[in-house]
Amino acid sequence: MSPTEHDETVALPDPRTSRRLYQTGLAGLVAAVAGLVYKSDLVDPILLSLGAIIMIIGAWPALNWARRGDLHFPVFEIFMLTSIPFYAVPILAGHPTMLQFSAGATWNAAVSMLLFQLCAVAAFSGTTVRRGRSRFLTDSLLPATTLRYASTGILLNTVYLYVRGFTDLVPNELSIVLRAVFFGIGTVALFVEMRRWGAGQLRGSEQAVISLNLLLQLIFLFRDLYLIVGISILLLALIGYVSTSRRIPIAVLVVVLPIVAVLHHGKTVMRTLYWEGKAPAPNLTELPAFFETWFLQGLADPTEQEATSNSLAGRLFERASLFQMLCLVTERTPEHEPYLAGESYKYVFAQLVPRILWPGKPSSLESNILLAVHYGLVSRDSPASVSIAFGMIAESYANFGLIGCAVLGLLLGHVYRRISVAAIGLPQFSGLGLLTILLAAWSFQVEQIFATWLVSLLQAAFVVIGGPMLFRTFFGQE
Numbered sequence: 001m002s003p004t005e006h007d008e009t010v011a012l013p014d015p016r017t018s019r020r021l022y023q024t025g026l027a028g029l030v031a032a033v034a035g036l037v038y039k040s041d042l043v044d045p046i047l048l049s050l051g052a053i054i055m056i057i058g059a060w061p062a063l064n065w066a067r068r069g070d071l072h073f074p075v076f077e078i079f080m081l082t083s084i085p086f087y088a089v090p091i092l093a094g095h096p097t098m099l100q101f102s103a104g105a106t107w108n109a110a111v112s113m114l115l116f117q118l119c120a121v122a123a124f125s126g127t128t129v130r131r132g133r134s135r136f137l138t139d140s141l142l143p144a145t146t147l148r149y150a151s152t153g154i155l156l157n158t159v160y161l162y163v164r165g166f167t168d169l170v171p172n173e174l175s176i177v178l179r180a181v182f183f184g185i186g187t188v189a190l191f192v193e194m195r196r197w198g199a200g201q202l203r204g205s206e207q208a209v210i211s212l213n214l215l216l217q218l219i220f221l222f223r224d225l226y227l228i229v230g231i232s233i234l235l236l237a238l239i240g241y242v243s244t245s246r247r248i249p250i251a252v253l254v255v256v257l258p259i260v261a262v263l264h265h266g267k268t269v270m271r272t273l274y275w276e277g278k279a280p281a282p283n284l285t286e287l288p289a290f291f292e293t294w295f296l297q298g299l300a301d302p303t304e305q306e307a308t309s310n311s312l313a314g315r316l317f318e319r320a321s322l323f324q325m326l327c328l329v330t331e332r333t334p335e336h337e338p339y340l341a342g343e344s345y346k347y348v349f350a351q352l353v354p355r356i357l358w359p360g361k362p363s364s365l366e367s368n369i370l371l372a373v374h375y376g377l378v379s380r381d382s383p384a385s386v387s388i389a390f391g392m393i394a395e396s397y398a399n400f401g402l403i404g405c406a407v408l409g410l411l412l413g414h415v416y417r418r419i420s421v422a423a424i425g426l427p428q429f430s431g432l433g434l435l436t437i438l439l440a441a442w443s444f445q446v447e448q449i450f451a452t453w454l455v456s457l458l459q460a461a462f463v464v465i466g467g468p469m470l471f472r473t474f475f476g477q478e
Helices: 015-039 045-068 075-081 083-092 103-126 144-166 172-198 204-222 228-245 250-276 284-299 312-318 323-332 343-351 366-374 392-400 402-422 431-442 450-475
Strands: none
Touching (some): 015 045, 015 083, 045 075, 045 083, 045 103, 075 083, 075 103, 075 402, 075 431, 083 103, 083 323, 103 323, 103 392, 103 402, 144 172, 172 450, 204 228, 228 431, 343 366, 343 450, 366 392, 366 450, 392 402, 392 450, 402 431, 431 450
């Protein structure tokens, strides 16, 4: 049986396109490292070197995947790439918050990140996976004909976003459940269709329908002045396309990236107008004027923003940086604050118990609150008043120091390897096939700590995988 016999969306990669993808990625990596080092304000050669190494290791698994033409879906490779904008770039760009910490703290933080990366890569490369798998996870959970109607899932999510944003038909008590259902369906459908697009299996009319729905979803999501969800959808679509085509759509990126950069630049002013000014969100007919104003603000050069950033690039990476949180943790632990010794992880096990069996179980946010209070970032009197993004690596150091970073890397590398290799050649609608899609989407949730990352992943899996499993159990499949 060939590795792709059961996968309706994937063909064997062309070695030439894989090689071109590798060459393009390698050239981009070299140019990015050289450009950031050349323009960096850092004078510390050790920190510059560590930042460059972190960036190279973050990109290397994806480059190897392209160079070898590997058949597994690059879930781990995508996860490793996130270390570039969230850790490597803030170091090389000399993030202003990072520069407030001592040299020892920044070195220790960089070493912690590097240790995590090396352990993750070592575990991923060294884990051997047996091909024996349960049919419960490998058989398609939905009929084969479902693939023909995957675009319907994208349309359902578009309709839901319209109804949620422009009508009062969605009750508040059902908003979380409905969001999980439609976003789960929409995410899987978009990814599957972009994989088929990359494999050359979509007609021009189908491509137009997907593009229109994706554009509408971005408009409806950006209307709330939150860019991260829309950007995550864009990245997932890009990954789905590249994973089968082995080509980077340069023309699309040339158009999309400047638009996103302009919107990001004008986001602060728009939030001031609509959030602090309490202006009502625009209705459907007001959207053109809304985005026109946003673009004008993004293209302007507001002096009030110059105090926090000297360039557009600096603003793009300011919110993305998790490295300063890692610096904070390494500087204060254990000299000023003791190691938590696993205390933040105890809430992980509570999340595995259904709330119906434990009505009073603690929230997954308790771990984040614990860290924020432990490091004095929020008041003990109102700990839930502010949400602080720590990330899993800072959390692991807060609990066990460098050993925690190493163990976390080994654990994630091992798990990603087992899932990605076990899913090779399976139907996209199998349990493992759907899980790879969810893991790819959750690779961008690096700001979350382990408990919140896990519980949100389990909630999505319950909808996206559990639903089809129930369908197959009770109704069977053709």
